Amino acid sequence: MPFEGLFKDSAFSGAKLLGASLILIMLFKLLLRQIPDTRLRSNLWRALGPFLLCLLLSMLYSENLLVSLDSLRELAVGLVLFFVTLLIAREVNLLMLCRLLAVSVAITCVIALVSAKYQVGGRAIGLLQDANYFALLIAMAVPPAIFLALRSPHWPVRLFWVGISLTLMAGMTKTDSRSGLLVVLFTIAIGVWHYRDRLKGLRPKHLGFAMFAVAIVIPLGIAVLPAEYVARIQSLSMLKSGAHSADTSLGRRTSYLVVGGQMIRQNPLLGSGLGTFPIHYAQTGFASSFSENMNEPDLFRRPTTPTWSCSASWAFPAA
Incomplete structure (x- = not known):
């Protein structure tokens, strides 16, 4: 996914070829019963079923059927990936997936930071066509990078993932995307809530170190950030009026x-x-x-x- 833009001049991009191959392999494995159909069971079907029914009704009464069919094609990709995820999620090495996602997106961040060719109007777009798309890609890679930094048992490896995380955030600031930064903050908040039980084990001395780190990191981060990006973030206060x-x-x-x-x-x-x-x-x-x-x-x-x-x-x- 991070290198999708390398094939953007071709009618059949790398993402399409890999995706179609994966879908065909899963289909044949399912038909040959090499993958049990019981894996398709999920409690998400209870919500997805009514959603698909409403989608069909909206299609039947659409003002522009051709446009609706094209949008349905885009949604169908997500639905197919939902099936694929149910079929192969138990066999995927999630740690390796996190490593690949974080490192590959960090590489595209470095490319966008050092080369004006991968910027539009001073905003980094990576190998994509829009700065906000690139920001969303970075936002998807930040949580795995932070997770690996916290989970790694050895300090050198942990420092490596901290560097990857900082590279991703540097790429995020170069996109000048406020929405991307908000997505990152929301995902971090979700992660904190998900692991809230582990936070109960923190002692007062740990909270003191955390507050000390925040007191240093936040002013330092504001000082390092470009003034234009800080101004864009501050402009969100206009939403109140x-x-x-x-x-x-x-x-x-x-x-x-x-x-x-x-x-x-x-x-x-x-x-x-x-x-x-x-x-x-x-x-x-x-x-x-x-x-x-x-x-x-x-x-x-x-x-x-x-x-x-x-x-x-x-x-x-x-x-």
């Missing part, structure tokens, strides 16, 4: 809420159809007001904020 024209990025995201709210009011039950949010948005004045690159006429026909796009397109079923 609603839409703000001083920050076009936040203003554009606020406009997503406005257009999505109108779509839900117009079609409150089944929505306007899967994937139709970009079409509705492109027909509003927001599309031209917030366009940052008029050389790309389909800029606002692309998927925008995925969560809100799905919610607005499906209305009540999305809940």
Whole structure:
């Protein structure tokens, strides 16, 4: 996944070839009963079943069936990966997966940091096409890197993973992505909550060392971060007062809420159809007001904020 961009000029990317091969192998193994079908059992089906039913109903009453079918194709990839995960998760070496993910993404971070070729407007994009996509990729690699740094028994190895974690965070700051940083903070918070039982074993002296480390790391981190990135993070405080024209990025995201709210009011039950949010948005004045690159006429026909796009397109079923 981290090196997907190396094959972006080809119709059949490396990710597609590997993914298709993996799916075919799993299918044949399942048909030949080399993998028991009992592995497909999961308590997630109780939630996924109604979700798929709502998706089908939204498809049947879609305003634009072709667009909905294309969005369904994208969602089908995730559904297939869900099946594959159920089939092979028990055989996967999760520690090795964590190592590969953290190291490979860190390599792309180094490439993006040292070469302007892998930057757009000063924002690192790695081997991808968008800084926010790259930030999301980094956000997926940070938790495994931190986990390995905490779990490694030897100090040299632990320092290596600490270095990998710092490299990933350096890449994150170079993307100038606020949403990516928020995702990292949320995932770290989830990890702390997941291991909360282990935190009960901490003694007061441990808390003292932790507070001392925080008192050093936070000011040092703020001092090391680029001033522009710190200013972008501070601009999140504008959200308290609603839409703000001083920050076009936040203003554009606020406009997503406005257009999505109108779509839900117009079609409150089944929505306007899967994937139709970009079409509705492109027909509003927001599309031209917030366009940052008029050389790309389909800029606002692309998927925008995925969560809100799905919610607005499906209305009540999305809940």
